[in-house]
Amino acid sequence: MIKRAFFGILKPKLHYKQIDEAPAQPTSVRASQKITLYIDDPDQNTEASVLKVGDPVKSGQKIALTAKADSSYLLASRSGRISNIALFVGIFGKKFTAVTIDMDADAAQIMDDVFKSASQTPSLENARAMLAGLPGKPDFNVFLSGGHPVKTIAVLGADSDLLSITRQYFVKNNIISIKTGIDLLRKITGIHNVILIVPHHLAQVAGSSGATVKTVDSEYPSAHPHLIRQHILSSEAPISGAGVAFFSAEAVSAIGAAFNTGKPPLEKLLSFISKDGTRRLVSVPIGTSAQDILNEFNEKIKDGDQLIVGGPLTGISVYASDYPVLPDTDTLMVLSKKKIVEREESACVNCGECVRVCPSGIQVNLLVRCLEARKFQEASDRYDLFSCIECGFCSYVCESRIPVFQHINLAKYTLEHMKEAEKNNV
Ligand code: SF4
Ligand code: SF4
Incomplete structure (x- = not known):
């Protein structure tokens, strides 16, 4: 899957999975x-x-x-x-x-029919009060936060997880309901600048959405929201992050359907990847346990296998198969013990692969030394810890199998926790 440069000076490349021309219908799991x-x-x-x-x-x-x-x-x-x-x-x-x-x-x-009457008068207040639990987990609070008023709504039709095709499925098959959702978002927010971001191969179908269409290329991690903001939306909003509200294509489609029918959609679409690498689209009621999905496809988790929520580079291994599908769960994977790369750390050999792939331009080889020594504040002050967008690419390419991404997450969590504790005087 990973293409390494022959001479070792070019950066290795990973490419997002593209949805097939005629994707299979999602399997409905009860x-x-x-x-x-x-x-x-x-x-x-x-x-x-x-x-x-x-x-x-x-x-x-x-x-x-x-x-x-x-x-x-x-x-x-x-x-x-x-x-x-x-x-x-x-x-x-x-x-x-x-x-x-x-x-x-x-x-x-x-x-429940409480939303039915509220849906007659679409408003941001109604959406905030009743629709934040829709599939795709739309965040309406972003329109209320002071400081940087939202001027642009970005609809993500490109998947950020490497192997997921969940958002692409919505663009390919539900563009009319996405259009309805976009029209409603314009109406309730008063924001007319809506941009639908899709991979190149979906640009034509995305044209029917009524939004401005922009494309991302297929190279990981170009569909990461931070990079979309930086490279695609830089003319719409300052790079500092102000002024853009991000919604997934699934969330926008669900907003449209909720206001149109008076019934909020309650099924989550996700990409399920079995141990043998087979990928299926699955539709489940939000809150369904991962075990119900495993049972449907007769997938057994044996000793040493891992259940991962999220993509292969940034997903989180969960230890209980009753872990539920949440409104923002786009990908669920089972990794067999055989395919799990043991993270037996050896010393950094300064190969520079992590630096070559880092989209934030961080000197990851220097950062990692600081993190291993648990000098988290120095990592933040001198090596740009908080510029990391958490794409996980550095861990993936590390010759010494150092779990760089996990070190980064731990450091960020520790520093933020300390800051919070100081603020609360604990
Ligand atoms: S996880 Fe962070 S440090 Fe690692 S490659 Fe991605 S942005 Fe760079
Ligand atoms: S941290 Fe890993 S990828 Fe980065 S320079 Fe060291 S050995 Fe190479």
Whole structure:
């Protein structure tokens, strides 16, 4: 998959997977018995929670942690009853409340119709209050943040995960619903400059969206939002990041469908890659466990295999196969033990591969020495730690198998955590 330069002075290249001319229809996978919603919960203040075990839940109902208007929430993709509420700390300390719902039988699904009446008067307030849990996880708060008013909406129709074709599928097959979503976003935000970003091979179909079409090339990591902002949107907004709201093509399509029908879509599309490398598109209710998808395709996780949420360069290995599909899960992979590169660190040989591939121009070979010595502040002050866009390419090419990307993530998390603690005087 990786093409290395013959003379060793050119940078190695990786290319994104392109969707086929006639992609297979997604396989619909049903959740068995339970769904689990991981709701962002940085404070984990259980006393403020309004959720109770035993509460009935309708399909499409907003499941909010507190009664406050700005409380985090997701949408229940199936009706049933809450059977468990637990605090959950994910990778690098990200905090959630995990709400498990024992589902009613499919035939007995009870639908929530609160959004139906709200959908008659599309507005940013309604979208913010009811649609942040849609597939693709649209972030409407970006329009409210002070400082840099949003002037441009960028719709991502190119996948950022190397092996994913989830967003491309939406552009290829759902361009009309993307157009509806774009029209609605223009209406509720008053922002008319909408840019649809796609790989070259989808430029023609993207033309029917009513947005300005811009293309990214096929070389990893050109479809990373930071690089899109830097290289494609630099004339629309300052490189500092101000003024652009990013939405995935799936989220925009879901916004259009929600306001048009009065029913928020609750199924997530994702690319599932089996151990033998077969890739399938799968459609599942949000909150379905990865195990239900594994069962559907008779995929067994054996000792030493890994279940990865995300792409091969930046994905996170999860240890429990009941990990649920979240609104922004675009890729799920199973890696067999045989294909896992053991990260037995040896010393950096200064080959320079990491420096050649780094899209942020970081002296990664110097940065890594600092990180290994746990001099995180120096890494930030002298070696540009926070310019890293987290593409994972440096780890992938490292001759010495140093987990550079993981070192970087740990350093960023530690520094941010320390800053937060100082701010709170802890
Ligand atoms: S993960 Fe960061 S340091 Fe590594 S190549 Fe990507 S941008 Fe550069
Ligand atoms: S960190 Fe790895 S890729 Fe970078 S110079 Fe050292 S051995 Fe080479």
